[in-house]
Each structure stands twice: as structure tokens, then as C-alpha cells.
Amino acid sequence: MAKVSDLLGVGTPETVRKWVRQAQVDAGSLLGRSSEESGEVRPAQTGERRAEEGQRHFEGRGGFLRCRARPALPLIVDFVRVHAGLREAGGMRWGVEPICTVLTEHGLPIAPSTYYELVNKPATARDWRDALLVNEIRRVHRKNYGVSGARKVWLALNREGISVARCTVERLMREQGLVGAVRGKVKRTTIAGPAGERFRDLVCRDFGPVAPNVLWVADMTYVSTWSGWVYVAFVIDAYARRILGWRSGTCMDSQLVLDALEQAVWSRNHSGATDLAGLIHHTDRGSQYTSIKFSERLAEVGVAASVGSVGDSHDNALAETINGLYKTELIKKHGPWRTVEQVELATAEWVDWFNFRRLYEYCGDIPPAELEAAYYAQDAAQQTAELSHH
Numbered sequence: 001m002a003k004v005s006d007l008l009g010v011g012t013p014e015t016v017r018k019w020v021r022q023a024q025v026d027a028g029s030l031l032g033r034s035s036e037e038s039g040e041v042r043p044a045q046t047g048e049r050r051a052e053e054g055q056r057h058f059e060g061r062g063g064f065l066r067c068r069a070r071p072a073l074p075l076i077v078d079f080v081r082v083h084a085g086l087r088e089a090g091g092m093r094w095g096v097e098p099i100c101t102v103l104t105e106h107g108l109p110i111a112p113s114t115y116y117e118l119v120n121k122p123a124t125a126r127d128w129r130d131a132l133l134v135n136e137i138r139r140v141h142r143k144n145y146g147v148s149g150a151r152k153v154w155l156a157l158n159r160e161g162i163s164v165a166r167c168t169v170e171r172l173m174r175e176q177g178l179v180g181a182v183r184g185k186v187k188r189t190t191i192a193g194p195a196g197e198r199f200r201d202l203v204c205r206d207f208g209p210v211a212p213n214v215l216w217v218a219d220m221t222y223v224s225t226w227s228g229w230v231y232v233a234f235v236i237d238a239y240a241r242r243i244l245g246w247r248s249g250t251c252m253d254s255q256l257v258l259d260a261l262e263q264a265v266w267s268r269n270h271s272g273a274t275d276l277a278g279l280i281h282h283t284d285r286g287s288q289y290t291s292i293k294f295s296e297r298l299a300e301v302g303v304a305a306s307v308g309s310v311g312d313s314h315d316n317a318l319a320e321t322i323n324g325l326y327k328t329e330l331i332k333k334h335g336p337w338r339t340v341e342q343v344e345l346a347t348a349e350w351v352d353w354f355n356f357r358r359l360y361e362y363c364g365d366i367p368p369a370e371l372e373a374a375y376y377a378q379d380a381a382q383q384t385a386e387l388s389h390h
Helices: 003-010 013-027 060-064 072-084 095-106 112-119 125-143 150-159 164-176 253-270 292-302 313-334 341-354 368-389
Strands: 215-225 229-236 240-247 280-283 305-306
Touching: 060 112, 072 095, 072 112, 095 112, 095 292, 112 240, 125 164, 150 164, 150 368, 215 253, 215 313, 215 341, 229 253, 229 313, 229 341, 240 341, 240 368, 292 305, 313 341, 341 368
Parallel strands: 215 280, 280 305
Antiparallel strands: 215 229, 229 240
């Protein structure tokens, strides 16, 4: 229906759908009020005043719209413009007049004068603004890895001070063929270790902490390259969904996830959070996360280990979501990948973009780092206010 409505130049697919249903009613294949019944004179029955002579009368408007069987005039003009001057193999060159004559014979009447009037029409103010907006939309779409849909492009433009309506962005992106990334299915990579230590699930699928450094989640995913498999581990702070640590490698072992943890700990210590006591580190039951080496390191920094149930992605849904975004926005969008070094460099750039520039709907359509900064600023203001009262 959407393609048919675009071809006919109709505003919405629902209008075309109504026409089809009415045609079925008129043909007797569907129950309902026919066009003739809808067009009957009702003022004599209801006492309504009919339109006076010289005034518009809209009783037959539905039948008029349904009878529209030709594309919109701008589409016809574009067709003539594209085909005018083309030469078929072994034939003659098509001119504007012959094309208009053939179209008119086939029920698409258009005069050559009408074509020249519209094709030579000077650009309007809207055309100029659309041309400028298209450049900005392409720039924003390109710098965001080409994965942002109309909503996020619209938000990004307004954040930059470019005032534009969301429907305008949707229209221009549709005309330019720009679309956002669509996520696919998730494949599990961690394997439960039957001999590993079993920790309790301290999260119970509640991934909405009220502050940073209350809950971290971690998981790993895979990337296929020409030189073999590459595994990537992430550690995410659940408060703002910020990626604190990550590591890539060719071996899916405990050292890979331990390196990601070390980067997360360093990142928080570097920003001033030296005491991580009370923090929960949640993972699935992969053998890498239940290993003795990994468990001992969590205990050293005062972090409580938490694991979900076996084979249930919902118990670690947040980490699975970040993995899915990583695969959709970077790996699948910009493949194929050749080496582990190429994946590592691209991942570093993507993580920086994700934390500091990607607009995250959960964070109120601001980057994760901005949400964390806003929390710390509000917390500092509250502490200052409490001290002033004392």
C-alpha cells in the first residue's frame, strides 16, 4: 500500500486502503455502504440545508478521490524529464512531444506546454531549504556510522541548533534512500562451566540502578574476519549504559574478560571513584566469568559477583542489548573484516562514539557520558546545599 500511495501521490497508505475496501463494497464482494448509497440526497431526510447555487458541494467527493487512477502530475513530469532525449537501440531519439502524446493515449494526459511550465519552474524557498537540509542530514547520518534513523537524525540536528520538523527529516531521508540500522537475531557465545563456582543472581532482571557504580553488566560477542574469529568482551555501567571496558582477542578465555574488567576498574579509578565496594558485577554463567582467576579479581576490588540462569538471555538482557547494537551498528554495517587489528581499531572508535556522541533513548536521547555528568553535577549541588544548611 505504501508503494502504491507513493506512485499515486496520495498522502497516506490508509487512503488507498479505504479506496480498495470501497471498491470491494461496490462490487458486492464486501458488506458495507455503496458509493451510490453514500451519494444519495440526505438533506430531505435529515433537514440539512443543501449548498446554494454557486457554492461548493462535497457530496460526491469520495467517488472523485476513488476515481483517481493516474499518478500525481509531478511524477509524470519526472518521467518525461528522465526519458526525454533517450535513444533506443536502433531507433530514434524520444522527444517531449511524442512522450506526452503516448502518455495521453494511455490515460495519463499531459500537454507539452504543461511539462515545460513545470520543469522550468524556479526553485521555491522550500526547495532551497530542502537542499540545505539534505546536506546536513547526510552529514549527521554519515558521522553516526550510517545507522541512525529519522528520529535520531532529527534529534541530532536540533541539538546542533538546526531547527527542523521530524516529518521533514523523515520525508527527506525517504527521498534520499537513507535508513537506520535494523537489528538481527542474537547468537549466544558463552558456554556454561559445569565445574565453576556458582554465584547467586543479585539483579533479578532489574537493570535500572539509581546511580553509577551500582551495577555493571558484562558479556562477550564474536566477529568473523578473513583471518579467523575475533571475540570482544564488554563491561557496561547499567545506570547510563556507558561502556567502561572492552577487550578483543582471538581466544575466548578468562584473560579476555579479565582485561575488560581491568579497563573498567581503571576507568572509574581514573575519574575519581576509587572505592567500588557495594558494586555488583552481573554476567551469564559462562565459564570465563566463573573462573577462579576472574572471581578472585572481583573480590580484590570489593565487587560482588552475580550470574543469571543457564541459557536465559533475559537474565543478562542489558549486556545482550549492547552486543546487539555493536553488531548492528558497526560489524554488520562496515564489514567484511580482515584482521583482529582492524576490528580492534574500529571497536575503539565505536565505543568512543557510543559513550560521547550517540543519542541513547534510555538516557533521554542524550549520550551516556552526558547522563552520568548530569548525575554527578546534581549530586554535587545537593551536597553543597546540605552543607549550607548546616
